[in-house]
Amino acid sequence: MSYAYLFKYIIIGDTGVGKSCLLLQFTDKRFQPVHDLTIGVEFGARMITIDGKQIKLQIWDTAGQESFRSITRSYYRGAAGALLVYDITRRDTFTHLTTWLEDARQHSNSNMVIMLIGNKTDLESRRDVKKEEGEAFAREHGLIFMETSAKTAANVEEAFINTAKEIYEKIQEGVFDINNEANGIKIGPQHSPSSPHAPSGSLGQQAGGGCC
């Protein structure tokens, strides 16, 4: 299927917070309570529509375990969006957010849109992290925030789509260099500029802006 844009996402966060379940809920609309640990990186894709444009989301679901950091890090590069997930019933997953965020900021491009997600709202009775805390963390670090439940599908669509909207807006504002695929954005086949690699205009810029 053709698309106008392709956005690459990664899902990060501690092990067991529900990253794979969020992805499964978003791509397959189902919930699987028991599943194997994610080894390395898994992959999912879905089409969405924003502003009348078909957008393909290519989502990399990463392993949360520490021992996989060196692998997940290589996926940060080249991602346009990240879902940073914690488990509202486990405070330690919330306290580790800072480490995750540092990791993400260090290894990704600076424009990457990060959405903070407090997952497992279906387990309200076991809640250990208040919604306000999540909001405060997101505000402090300039993230978008949402609470979801991969089990009941509450807010799952919204989380993925809102992230895409934010990226889309950034493209409209010209923040993302969409011709650089290292930014995690690809223009769909039919939208390719006529000749993306022609040396058009670059000479003039070089003369004015420095031979560097």
Add this chain to the structure above:
Amino acid sequence: MFNKFAAALQHAVDALAPPPSQQEQFVHHWKAITHYFIESSMYRHTKKYDEREPIEATSIPHHLDQMLDSLHHEEAGQEAGSGSVPEGSTTGPCMEYMLRHKILETLYALGRADCPLGMKQHVLMFFTHLLSRTNQPILPHINVHRPVHRLIRLCGNEQAAPTEAEEIQFLGVICAKIKANPYLVNFFLEVPTAASPHCSGPGIACSLTDFEGLEGAQPYHPIGPNCKLGFPLVSSLLSLVQSPDSRVVIKACEGLLLCASLPEDMAASIIAEHSRFSQVLAAQLAKLYILIPRSMHPADIDSTEAKWGLDQYSDREDMHTFAGKRHLLSFLSWLDYCDQLILDAHPKVSSALSRSICKTFLEDVLQPDLLQVCEVTAAFATSIMTRCVRLVSSQVFLEHIATFIIGSSSGDKCPTTSKLQHYFIQRSNHPSDELSIVTLKLLEVLLQKPCEVLFEHLVLQRAPEKCHLQADMELTVTTDGSSAVTAIGESQVLIDSSDMPVSSPSSTSPTSSISALSEADGEAGPVAYIDGKEPTCQSTISGVSHHSQGICDQEEEREALSEQEDRTGRQGESKAVIAGDESCAVTSGDDLLSCEAEMLVPNHTHKADPIDNGSPMTAANNDITECDLHEHNDDGDGDGDDEVSGQQSFGAPGQADHAETPITAAVAEGEGHKPSVDIHHVVHTFLTFVPHEASSCEELEDSGYDTYLKDAHRQYKAVCIQCRMWKCIESHADRHVIYGADSLLDMLFDKLSKILDQSYELNLQVTSVLAKLVLFPHPVIHELLLCTSEVTPPGGRTLYSILSKVVKDLEVRMHRVPEFKQGVAHTRRQLMGLVPESDSCERSNLMEGVIVLEEFCKELAAVAFVKHHATMFQSSGAQ
């Protein structure tokens, strides 16, 4: 009849007795599986048994699932019971039964036989789920790791096997388990029995000690003393790396990355020396390179980005961009993967892989192409080489590449005899512009890598007898430029308008306008320094103003001043914002102000030009202020110490009127020269190098000098980081340089002297390489490229002497061309895309050359200025 009775009895018992325990269920399902095999062997020779019956037709998958469920529930129950401490939970009865009865051994045997058809797949899945879902450490148990190890050996035996997906999942779990507990790797290494077995960590094994058959003390798989060392996990992964399924390949890559980065020495040695690891990965790189079409354009190669990882490219997309992009992407992502591996892997593995890539890919495959007479192939290979160098981020890999280019670097004194380095330098002079440009581009990229041997061999070819620079001609260059540059940037921040003496009446003459400007920037101390200590500098500048612009309008001066005041006001606000933050930030801002004032001096020289508009400069500086404000906040903690000491040496703002501030003392004592005088002279020289009649930039709104200043500041900072640890920079000892017929500098000087006759593209590339070189904080570089002394070192040329000759030549030639100035201005508009090219006459190398020359001189001025300030800060910091 009897059966019915038994069933009825069972029902009655079920109704009365409690439901079967977890273990009973587990045993029941296992018995059901074994029963199938007993039965099938009984009926083997009868018609009832069909050998090719697929496993899906049997109940085996169901029973295996149930067994896993039982194990899972058992552990979940125990974790809940023991307060969810998985490590400490004891082994439950199901697990105990499984281990005691060597169920995994049996399953392995069934899987190997793949009977019934598809059994192997289900056994792999069983192992995968078991290891992945079980939290307690079961791998150390011999009845787990032995069958697991055997099963590993079954994986990857067949190309494109139907079980590939399950195999890679299974191997992935093992890798994950090993990575989490690296000592586990010893269970999966094969070493001759003679090797003394290491004892595995007893802590993990002790929870299982109640089992018979625990042999944790013998982790290595004993094999005959004649057998080779082996790591079957890696061998199996290497087989799967060649799978046609890209998902399998990527998983195998991940597995290899985990194995290669294990801290265990034994595992690393086996991977590096006794496995096909390096050869397979390097051969794959060579294979992918060969597939790229040679006709690919260098610009396409340069602009394509690729990262390894799950990604899908289709031939259809290929059609929309350029032919062969998919192949190029595959090659680049594989190279990126190798680079990541080298970055993360155990040092032994890193160096083995780097070596192997150099041999198999660079030497055997790429080098013949690089040396090709065919221009297309040579340009292609050179562009690929450039792209590779640009991509590589691991130091080990980079050093191997450097060795490939400069020859073996055994610290020999004589210039290297490597073919490639000299070949590249010579070929930069190739009659084909395209080939020259791609080769220059490669040299440029090489110079940007944090690799000292590359810099030393390419730039500083040691030859003590040849060209000894005179020490008194040198400008000092900072040894730790990075912090000094940061300081410059930070000095832009935080200006307190309240401290500022107002000096409006003096703003009528160009000379006093400088001091007014400086004062308007809010710091009296440095102003005193500039005014009081550097009279020469002032007169130079005022001279410039008079000379180049004639009389400055009084109104304009006022405008400029009021703009400065505006700006100061804004900065005052920014201080207020930060003041609340941390006192450290504020104090450090105050003491670093002097540069701000100085920074403006050359700006002003330029800005006072009647045609030039003042506002872009102000805006540009505000940009710097803002971005550095950020940096400052980020770096605040780390740099605190330096800044405080800096402040002490500067004195508080209150002492502003004393001309004898410590910084001036530092400058005076410094290296026995007067850098301030020099720098203004240097900046002025470069800015006015191109004769007025040939200059075209003033026709346009923005001269671009401010952009160059900003860029130079940023780039110099990056260069200082790049060569932070370099001995040749730190020691300053090596001041001997040759630029004989085959040196990089000599080649660049030759190219630059032809700037008026060469193509625009080539000129851009030549000046670009020189601009990279000029940034290095090395005395030789400074001497040869930035010194504007008329005295050239014996036997050598300097950039200044080359440029002087070019300008002399230009002065002769421009008089032969009618309306030269208009022509240049028109060409500039063309190059900037302001005038459609088709409308105009043919592009002339002379006109374009003048424009490149003018821009290059501005860039040199900016770099000289930025480097000078780094030096100033360095010497003030040393006080």
